[in-house]
Amino acid sequence: DAGVIQSPRHEVTEMGQEVTLRCKPISGHDYLFWYRQTMMRGLELLIYFNNNVPIDDSGMPEDRFSAKMPNASFSTLKIQPSEPRDSAVYFCASSLSDIKFFGPGTRLTVL
Amino acid sequence: QQPVQSPQAVILREGEDAVINCSSSKALYSVHWYRQKHGEAPVFLMILLKGGEQKGHEKISASFNEKKQQSSLYLTASQLSYSGTYFCGTESSGGYQKVTFGIGTKLQVIP
Numbered sequence: 001d002a003g004v005i006q007s008p009r010h011e012v013t014e015m016g017q018e019v020t021l022r023c024k025p026i027s028g029h030d031y032l033f034w035y036r037q038t039m040m041r042g043l044e045l046l047i048y049f050n051n052n053v054p055i056d057d058s059g060m061p062e063d064r065f066s067a068k069m070p071n072a073s074f075s076t077l078k079i080q081p082s083e084p085r086d087s088a089v090y091f092c093a094s095s096l097s098d099i100k101f102f103g104p105g106t107r108l109t110v111l
Numbered sequence: 112q113q114p115v116q117s118p119q120a121v122i123l124r125e126g127e128d129a130v131i132n133c134s135s136s137k138a139l140y141s142v143h144w145y146r147q148k149h150g151e152a153p154v155f156l157m158i159l160l161k162g163g164e165q166k167g168h169e170k171i172s173a174s175f176n177e178k179k180q181q182s183s184l185y186l187t188a189s190q191l192s193y194s195g196t197y198f199c200g201t202e203s204s205g206g207y208q209k210v211t212f213g214i215g216t217k218l219q220v221i222p
Contacts, residue, residue: 035212040214042213042214043198043212043215045211056209091152091153098143099155100143100153100210102152102153
């Protein structure tokens with residue numbers, strides 16, 4: 001069974017550009033999470049969904065960040081406009097109970 | 112608020128033991144431990160629940176002191192495969208989902 005799938009794996013963009021990160025959770029999982037990882041702050045929870053509905057977005061840093069989950073098998077995290085301080089590894093994770101399964105991450109570099 | 116982990120980094124020789132501590136300023140319902148190998152996604156190790164139940168790894172143990180809002184992860188007879196960054200995650204509402212992770216403890220096991 002495939003794990004959590006994220007795309008792209010690497011993204012390099014210029015400041016001001018729109019960036020869209022994509023995630024396919026494990027089939028049957030009803031929770032989906034977006035985390036951001038940096039050296040200084042570790043793993044930060046940005047937002048999470050339950051049954052496609054956003055439950056808590058208090059970790060989204062600014063209005064430049066938005067996330068959607070149009071169906072049970074797909075979610076996006078969008079940054080518009082991007083800034084150099086958004087450079088990080090973005091992880092998507094899904095769960096059915098109390099164990100989270102993380103995807104491989106998207107390494108974002110904003111120049 | 113993020114839990115605080117200590118130490119931030121540790122180097123062990125194979126066969127040695129290590130303890131990683133995690134403390135929170137908030138009352139805790141559960142503590143979650145994950146390990147991340149370099150360049151990979153975090154992987155679930157263990158969850159400790161209020162009341163004493165724990166689920167997880169065969170060779171790694173942990174404790175959870177609810178009154179002190181602290182948890183410790185015990186790595187005994189360390190192996191090279193134990194190298195990685197260990198994240199403590201805390202959750203305060205009882206739903207297991209909104210887990211806030213610390214910055215992590217980088218552990219390196221050398222021959």
